[in-house]
Amino acid sequence: MRLAASCETLLLSEMAVTRTMPIMLNEGTLYNNTLECGIDSKQVVRSNQTIIICMRLEEPGIPTWPDKCTYGRMELPAASVVNNTNEDTSTGLIHVPFPESGKWYVTMGLFCHGAETATKITIIDSVKDFIYKHVNLLDDVRAPCACKNQSKFYKICINDRDCLMGLNETETLKVKECLMDSKCTNSSDEIAKQFELHHKFATEQSVASDASCNASVVFTISSSPCVAGRCGKYGRCYHYMSGGFVFSTCLCIKGYRGWDCTEDSQVPSSFSILVALLLLTLSNLLFIPSIYFGIRRKYYTESVIYFFAMFFSIFYHACDSGEDEYGFCLVKIGVLQFCDFYCGLLAIWVTLIAMAHIRQTFVSLLHMFGAILLAFGTELNKQSLWVFLAPALTGLCLISVSWGWKCRRTGKWFPARKYLAVFLPIGMVLVMVGLVCYAFLQTRQNYHIVHSIWHMVMAMSILCLLPSNKSFLPKC
Template identity: 50%
Template sequence: MPTARSESPLLTPVTIDPSLPNIRISASCETILDAEVDVEREASLQLAVNARQPNIRLANIGDLSRVRFLMPNNVIESSITIFSSSGVSSEVEVNVTANSYISSKGTELAQTTLNSSTAVSVPFKVWTNAFHYITVRLLSGSSTDVSVVLNNSVQHFSDATVVRLTRKSYPDFFLFDYEYLVDNQTKSSSVQLTTTSTSVFSFEINSISDTGGTLTVALRLKDKGKSEPENFTVFGCVHLGTLQDISPETGRCFSNIMESKLPVLVTSKTDPGPIYVHIPFPEPGLWYLSLRAFLRSMNCTCPETCQENSTMCPCLIPASGTVEMSVASSPCIEGNCGMHGRCIHYMNGGFVFSGCHCLRDYRGFDCTDDQYVQNDSSVLIGLLMLTLSNLVFVGSIYFALHRAYYAEALIYFAVMFFSTFYHACESGESVYNFCIMRVAVLQFCDFFTALLAFWVTLVAMVGLTPRSTAILDLGGAVVLATCAELNRTALWVFMTPTITGSCLVAFFWIKRCRARNTIHYPAKCYQYYYFPAGIGLVTLGLICYAFLQTQMNYSLVHSFWHMAVAGGVMLLLPNRKHLK
């Protein structure tokens, strides 16, 4: 069925990080979850055999009792009457659920609190072929006797015939269709709608194996409604567990008391469809699709504005006609995530589910939210800032070679090379990317060479013999490579070479000052000018990098960090004569 437009009333935004985490050395934000488990003895469960149950005695606060009953299949809505003998002197909580006495979003049908001397009527939606449970709990007050009466007189019956759709499964995850097959046909047939009743179709969503994808229900007029009147309109609604009858007076679905809106499909000759409803990660159970055709006069706003208790909508007349429907499941949204994402299967705790891996800061379940997406010119400017800022290391390489620090010059060149190509590969938002190797390899090399540059610069400032310097450089390289592989973005990885190297510098400088009985070591020009300026520049860059860098200013602040480190190296790397 070709795609005309998409409506997704049940979409829940899901943001999936499209790239590797930003390089940060500040402490990350953490969320602490505190879980508590309350264990209680299961309450007595009574099976209702008639419309009236004996009084339920709740003696102490926290006492609860449950009643289980089964409804006829042709009932779609009913109610119960609850009465508490103690009246206002106690507060009783009442929950009505289906399939399970445990209240959850999918199974909760009605909830109320009883604290009056009059009986309270609680309407609820009826599930087909499922036990229903009434749970009463004493919240506060004195002991009470609670009576429960099922109101047979207000039950809403449906004369709709439920047709079970035929499932067709495919080898891939979450890929299956439900088809409407007539007689011995192998291809899904069109649906003939009548004026007398709602056409209802049911299909099963299995637990675990079917819930990790997206259920898509589509509806369109056959042959774009060429054989139908101009004002021909079809209303449809989808729901889990309960048969949805469509009112012939208002065109509205008889919605659940506990929910605000049902997923609804409306198609007409002016908009023949297909019209889609996407339901991500559908709940397991028996689902229903209800359809009904009307002749809808011009400027008719039903069922959008008709209230549920309206008795008549004069601009709607039940009609007959032919529509085509599709019920299918697929990973993500029809197997893809549009132009700005990729559909990926995830596995967590033994469960498999699909999700969209969004690119270029697109967000949302189907990667269509462009609120945080930068335009191409901004992406290009950010990419050039992050890559070209590394050219300041040319100055660091020149000073290292001029001062006979050849190994250090090689490390600075490696920093410039890997940082440039890492940002060229990672920061182009899939528009201007240029990758000479896998981004994970480039990221490791960028972090490792940056850490090593800190270390060799501090070792050079100590002023040891060539043999001792080589041992410290090589030993530091081994340790830093291990640290970068363990957790390259952790704060302790950056602080380890910095603190260790600073302690070495302080120890040997103080030792030489005491041996020479002077405080002027290293030379005055380095001690009073180059060293404070270099420390100040690196500290300023570190403050901006650790505390001021955000996603919005990442390109600007991180580029300044590159230049601050390169400039600090030029100032801190001492001339050998200053250490004599």
Template identity: 40%
Template sequence: MAGCLELALNCEHKVTKQRPYLHLPKAFTYFPSIHLLHKDCTNSRSLATYAIGDPEERQVDPNQEDDDTLTIYEDLSDTDCAPLYHLVSVKTASSSAKKFVKRTENETDVFPVKSQQPIVMTFDLDPIEDVGGLFIVEVNASTLPNPLVSFCLQKMGPAIKDNVKFHCDKDRLIQSDLSSRKRERWIMPFPVVGTLYLTLQMECFNDSNPTECGEEAEIIVNLSLDQQCIGGCGKNGLCSVRYRAGIQFFYCRCYYGYTGFACTDSSEAWARSYYLVQVLLLTLSNVVFLVATIFAIYRYHFAESVSYFATTVFSTLYHACDSSRACVMDYSTLQFCDFYSSFMSVFLTLIAMAKLNPTLKSTVHMIGAFFCAFAAQYDRFSLWAILVPVLSGLAVMSVSWGHKMYQHKQLYPSKKRWILFIIPGIILALIGLIFTSALETDANYFIMHSIWHICMGLSALFPSPAETHATEEAGLGKGAVGR
């Protein structure tokens, strides 16, 4: 703790009328008696010393220096402040886990303690790698007499008051009596990232009376970070991974109405019959996409039929896994396939309505396939992931229809197709969108989402015109089927 830190501040001639200043990072506020010595750039006046957190200000007259210097030093002895340990992260045997240890040759997790004297540990959590897992604090005080542990984990700085007193807000304070078990473990999901400070204080007791913990008292503090779910989510949940903006989050998918980080809260658990109805609705409602597949084959839209069939299969498997433990493969894989096939089905339907020539159509299909794969992997739950394929498909379709109307000086598609096919398809799609975006809640999710499946599957039946070899070759004659 004791030491001297000097920061040189060189003044430019163009700002010689202003006093140099320095913005201190928040970490420096931990040192309660930092002295700031500054000198005006235009003349060599006496340097003033200010003690941060100290009500008294003392004036000193140090030796004058030739250059303009701002010096920060801390003149407290080791006994005046709580010990501060800088921890580093090291990989463990598990590739997804890391632990934080003291920055020493042995990289140990053993810390000397004194009764009612806090110790401070500081470490960094990476904003990409460390945000979506579990931060675990484990304290082993087996050598101490009737210990009581208190600790506080926060980002703004150590939980220290008046240099050495432990002080933590109630909403951050964690305490545990280790008299009987001597060991305790705390799990914190989705930790905040950045530079964190863990302030820990031990108190020892003898027949309820405070006592010293011992001359060379030590505790073991295991700080670790693991990319997993709490307890594997137990028998009422499934550990799942969600990707958002390139970051993976591990969380529990709870079944049967169980809630909580580890699916242990049964206050809202469902009856098994009610749960069975939910699973059947979410899975069997995908049969409507199978009907769309058959119609697409009948109309010679083979690429679209493959996409509709993939949506039928993957949506059924995904919702079976999402609402029960019937997972034929990894949950995240099924989720990706469900979203990707859905994005592609919407995009391919719009391109089919555009009636492009085969070469341009295949090119647009490939561009859409790559983008939909990227969107489904990067952030499949965001609004733009579905808006971009929809708006792109609508743009291509509008340009194509506008070009055809300009060429033939008449409405395209025909009025009959607008009334019997396109408008009903749009209405069904809007109904499904309203149900899933405006009316859906956690309680009625299985009903609203099943309606969404049915509406989207039926809407794919209407707009797509029939595709035949005659229309590919003859274009837009009056008898063309595409009208």
């Protein structure tokens, strides 16, 4: 749906004239809404004109020169700034993701520069002059500032007059906001005050009263999926249905973020992607000693499960962690993910059954019982902590009952003291470290490190906990 409002003429009165238009959005507006406002290019341009647009739910704003909006006692950046200097800046686009229902106020303020002074300075010219004078502050920009990764490029460009003049409005304002953001520099408040004084001095003679200044404005509202019907280069637009409503969103890749997948502040380098891929895949090779000793100790079923736990974990992370640069998917990633979690849980279960030293008849029964229930739990919620704790606690109960019964029947320690004093404590410590890493320490930033540690400690714990014929199993 696209609604176009009739063109209105905004007459200048002293410095600026504002018009406030309320827009009602009903509940159930699920697509992203876009507001477009443009200066009619067909009119005869007699002066440099700038429209400052404010947009807010339930509260009208007052456009404030040069690029702010005042809402009560708060002063916030304008939703859009439109001027008639060139085609790139003659249209303003305001993106409202999943707008709340209610009355939205759109306020426009027309500011005119006299024809004789229009060539002297514009808003963006003043901003460029300011960032040119304070370009050295880019050396002190720190993370998580949005322009941290591009600070060197911006400094080189700003020092080159031709490159500086070629910067578009978006990039210029991005650098200005970066210098004035408290997350970026320690002197953000002082820089903001300096900019206010600089801009007031630079433009106070430029914005003049002109009774003949007027502009025709085309005001349109449209509803579209994602951002204007598409996402950025590193995103895909997806649609979802729920309760009869259709939702849309952008799914980003390669670490890009934002509504349209253009925010690159957390994009990893190619080297870091490769390092994460190698850590998550090669850490699984520590299961090879577990497989070898399992075969030597005649635990053939357990060794097969250890092998497939290693196999599916390697190929799952090779598919999931390499992004589009190094990724390799043997089959669909959903299949690999299920097999990775399932074989990992099954490896824990069969190891606990082997430690319990139960009769072979019951071992086969418990293996099948665990295989079915673990498949159900993995499909139900594979990332739940209880999916890991349930087989672990059940296995510990079986071990306690089996070892206690053997101790009571023989009147001796079971299993051997060497196993109880050395291998069991080391194995239990490794398991606890792995569970703590998996459940509490993993974040998006350290996932490749912490999850690799989980792979390694679980593989090493099998070497300590898996029973040995000489030190664990009694002679029949």
